[in-house]
Amino acid sequence: MDRRLISVIVLNEHGVLSRIVGLFSGRGYNIDSLTVAPIPESEFSRVSIVTSGDERAFEQIIKQLYKLIPVYKIIEADEFVDKELVLVKIPLAENLSGLDAVLKSYNGSIANSDDKHLIIMASDDSVRIDNFIKTMKKYSPTDIVRSGSVIIEVRE
Amino acid sequence: MAKLNGSQMIMQALKAEGVEVVFGYPGGAALNIFDETYKQKDFKVVLTRHEQACAHAADGYARASGKVGVCIVTSGPGFTNTITGIATAYMDSIPLVIISGQVANSLIGTDAFQEIDAIGISRPCVKHNFLVKTIEELPRVLKEAFYIARSGRPGPVHIDIPKDISAAIGDFEYPDEISIKTYKPTYKGNAKQIKKIVELISESKKPLLYLGGGVISSGASDLVRELVEFSGIPALETLMALGVLRSDDELNLAMVGMHGKYATNMAMSESDLIIALGARFDDRVTGKLSEFAKSAKIVHVDIDPSSISKIVTADYPVVGDVKTVLEDMMPRIKELVKKENYKEWRESIKRYNSIHPLKFEDSDDVLKPQWVIKESAKIVNSDDAIIVTDVGQHQMWVAQFYPFNKPRTLLTSGGLGTMGYGLPAALGAGFASSSHVINFNGDGGFLMNVQELQTLAENDIPVITIILNNRFLGMVRQWQTLFYDERYSSTDLDNKQPDFVKLAEAFGGFGYRVNTKDEFRNALKFALSQKKFSIIDVRVDRFENVVPMVPAGGALYNMILK
Numbered sequence: 189m190d191r192r193l194i195s196v197i198v199l200n201e202h203g204v205l206s207r208i209v210g211l212f213s214g215r216g217y218n219i220d221s222l223t224v225a226p227i228p229e230s231e232f233s234r235v236s237i238v239t240s241g242d243e244r245a246f247e248q249i250i251k252q253l254y255k256l257i258p259v260y261k262i263i264e265a266d267e268f269v270d271k272e273l274v275l276v277k278i279p280l281a282e283n284l285s286g287l288d289a290v291l292k293s294y295n296g297s298i299a300n301s302d303d304k305h306l307i308i309m310a311s312d313d314s315v316r317i318d319n320f321i322k323t324m325k326k327y328s329p330t331d332i333v334r335s336g337s338v339i340i341e342v343r344e
Numbered sequence: 345m346a347k348l349n350g351s352q353m354i355m356q357a358l359k360a361e362g363v364e365v366v367f368g369y370p371g372g373a374a375l376n377i378f379d380e381t382y383k384q385k386d387f388k389v390v391l392t393r394h395e396q397a398c399a400h401a402a403d404g405y406a407r408a409s410g411k412v413g414v415c416i417v418t419s420g421p422g423f424t425n426t427i428t429g430i431a432t433a434y435m436d437s438i439p440l441v442i443i444s445g446q447v448a449n450s451l452i453g454t455d456a457f458q459e460i461d462a463i464g465i466s467r468p469c470v471k472h473n474f475l476v477k478t479i480e481e482l483p484r485v486l487k488e489a490f491y492i493a494r495s496g497r498p499g500p501v502h503i504d505i506p507k508d509i510s511a512a513i514g515d516f517e518y519p520d521e522i523s524i525k526t527y528k529p530t531y532k533g534n535a536k537q538i539k540k541i542v543e544l545i546s547e548s549k550k551p552l553l554y555l556g557g558g559v560i561s562s563g564a565s566d567l568v569r570e571l572v573e574f575s576g577i578p579a580l581e582t583l584m585a586l587g588v589l590r591s592d593d594e595l596n597l598a599m600v601g602m603h604g605k606y607a608t609n610m611a612m613s614e615s616d617l618i619i620a621l622g623a624r625f626d627d628r629v630t631g632k633l634s635e636f637a638k639s640a641k642i643v644h645v646d647i648d649p650s651s652i653s654k655i656v657t658a659d660y661p662v663v664g665d666v667k668t669v670l671e672d673m674m675p676r677i678k679e680l681v682k683k684e685n686y687k688e689w690r691e692s693i694k695r696y697n698s699i700h701p702l703k704f705e706d707s708d709d710v711l712k713p714q715w716v717i718k719e720s721a722k723i724v725n726s727d728d729a730i731i732v733t734d735v736g737q738h739q740m741w742v743a744q745f746y747p748f749n750k751p752r753t754l755l756t757s758g759g760l761g762t763m764g765y766g767l768p769a770a771l772g773a774g775f776a777s778s779s780h781v782i783n784f785n786g787d788g789g790f791l792m793n794v795q796e797l798q799t800l801a802e803n804d805i806p807v808i809t810i811i812l813n814n815r816f817l818g819m820v821r822q823w824q825t826l827f828y829d830e831r832y833s834s835t836d837l838d839n840k841q842p843d844f845v846k847l848a849e850a851f852g853g854f855g856y857r858v859n860t861k862d863e864f865r866n867a868l869k870f871a872l873s874q875k876k877f878s879i880i881d882v883r884v885d886r887f888e889n890v891v892p893m894v895p896a897g898g899a900l901y902n903m904i905l906k
């Protein structure tokens with residue numbers, strides 16, 4: 189079961205996301221993560237999907253996606269830059285020693301703070317986000333929210 | 345620019361699309377639209393008695409005519425009732441436009457009376473669907489719906505129209521042409537690949553044409569006939585392709601698959617090159633996949649890229665319209681392909697045919713369903729007759745024993761296998777053609793849309809329904825006989841049936857009950873001469889099985905022959 193990345197460019201109309209999701213669920217394919225946003229200055233949106241499955245299933249997904257009327261283009265590149273965002277809430281009551289070093293090595297930062305919590309933010313590829321979350325565990329986070337992958341193909 | 349309300353726009357669009365008949369069933373959310381249909385004279389509006397039948401009737405009309413079938417229904421229960429009909433059309437790639445009323449935009453999402461997420465429900469069983477949010481987009485949506493339904497791989501398209509939109513007034517100009525940026529079906533096949541395929545054919549020893557419903561929908565039947573005749577390559581047909589070749593054509597190996605002929609299934613198993621044209625390798629065709637056509641290279645021509653290599657990996661895929669691809673192929677075929685090359689292959693298939701021809705044991709004591717079907721063909725005696733079936737044993741016997749000679753003369757639910765399809769589809773066909781329409785039905789499935797007898801009566805559509813009455817849900821009974829130690833759970837209908845003759849009379853048609861060959865002949869001849877619908881209730885052998893049979897999941901070459 190390989191991890192697969194695809195970028196789907198779709199017409200920006202209502203219901204289009206449920207068509208895509210319905211296609212996966214109706215066929216029993218898994219979606220590991222999904223992010224969507226409009227493409228600036230266009231009538232399109234870009235949907236970044238991370239899925240897993242064998243070559244055959246993946247090929248079918250691509251073909252079935254193409255069959256959806258609002259799908260304009262599907263990008264399956266051999267190389268993607270793949271980034272996720274994670275937000276971690278930790279209580280200020282914790283011992284925060286070493287946090288600086290962790291943030292530095294993951295290019296993380298403090299997104300917010302008040303008298304009770306710090307909210308930490310980091311963005312990286314999904315394996316490194318996994319590691320980051322593991323590391324953060326020692327600060328007893330009260331909440332962790334991670335986004336799906338946002339992906340862009342390395343070459344045209 | 346004309347100012348029209350939404351309902352008037354729908355009428356104008358239907359007119360512009362050349363629609364001749366609309367099947368419908370009204371209700372609150374569709375009232376504005378029905379009010380307009382009352383006023384116009386350009387097409388006929390047929391009130392079916394159930395929305396499922398409404399969709400099947402539009403489907404029967406579309407299959408028989410080659411045009412887009414149209415139905416109009418209301419929101420909520422009206423729409424949920426149509427779903428089976430829509431799914432049936434979707435599975436067989438039949439072009440339909442389904443217009444449903446919806447509660448007003450302001451009420452959507454409030455669980456209003458008769459509100460249902462129609463778009464959400466239809467999504468998995470339509471080619472595309474639209475929820476119309478503004479009056480401005482309505483003309484374009486109507487145009488796109490018809491275009492999408494009939495182009496590429498055809499299919500049903502659903503338009504959900506809120507009540508405020510069917511009343512709203514806006515500018516109307518029906519687009520002449522449209523181009524949908526994200527939808528461009530590929531008609532022309534790759535030239536290099538086509539060249540390669542013709543070479544392959546010329547080098548192969550045991551090629552086989554495997555014809556599917558796509559041949560009929562792309563209008564390629566004549567070309568396929570020409571190809572078969574010129575090349576001498578034997579061809580087999582799926583249920584959906586029956587009629588592409590003449591039944592008496594020696595090279596027509598007829599139906600393949602679970603209930604296909606011995607010689608046909610053996611040919612599939614031994615071929616070295618299978619040329620699939622508009623066929624999709626359904627599991628009822630392939631049998632056990634790992635044993636399917638093991639020695640063959642696979643060429644697959646289909647307009648729908650997602651059909652290719654979905655089930656069986658194509659060695660030579662061609663995305664394109666069957667007709668367009670064949671047009672490109674023919675000149676090369678005429679140069680390279682030699683009929684003599686496949687002589688041995690044809691002989692060996694012939695041998696198979698003589699070992700196990702398609703047959704049944706006739707009887708004078710009890711009517712055999714196969715006899716009834718063969719005899720019907722003799723009495724009807726017309727290539728133009730439209731034969732409709734419901735789903736079950738009778739459907740397979742019709743496929744095996746009725747001599748189809750023209751495309752679009754068999755209407756049957758292949759992909760979804762929908763019981764209750766026959767009668768309303770026959771009704772729809774009655775509006776498409778002036779030929780005789782004969783509906784073969786099981787006694788079980790007939791009751792699933794029996795209310796449409798009323799629609800037949802009202803519209804003087806003389807459909808003849810031949811009920812092959814075995815007092816069983818026969819096809820299920822057959823499986824119970826073979827695989828469940830004869831435990832006839834919920835399938836025995838003996839003494840659990842209405843009087844079909846009285847039923848016919850109650851709805852204003854003719855009813856006949858027949859037990860003998862002569863009675864059957866007389867009843868059918870009489871029915872053919874009438875202008876009203878008829879039901880012929882034929883008491884047939886209760887325990888007859890459909891053979892050959894490939895048990896589900898078995899290899900195509902392992903057939904139960906008796």
Ligand SMILES: Cc1ncc(C[n+]2csc(CCOP(=O)(O)OP(=O)(O)O)c2C)c(N)n1
Pocket residue numbers: 734735736737738739761762763764785786787788789790812814816817818819820
């Ligand atoms: C709507 C629907 N329900 C159930 C089935 C399952 N099914 C397939 S064939 C069959 C029996 C059909 O019996 P009958 O209509 O009497 O026809 P016969 O097989 O006897 O010719 C059934 C129940 C189906 N195909 N469609």
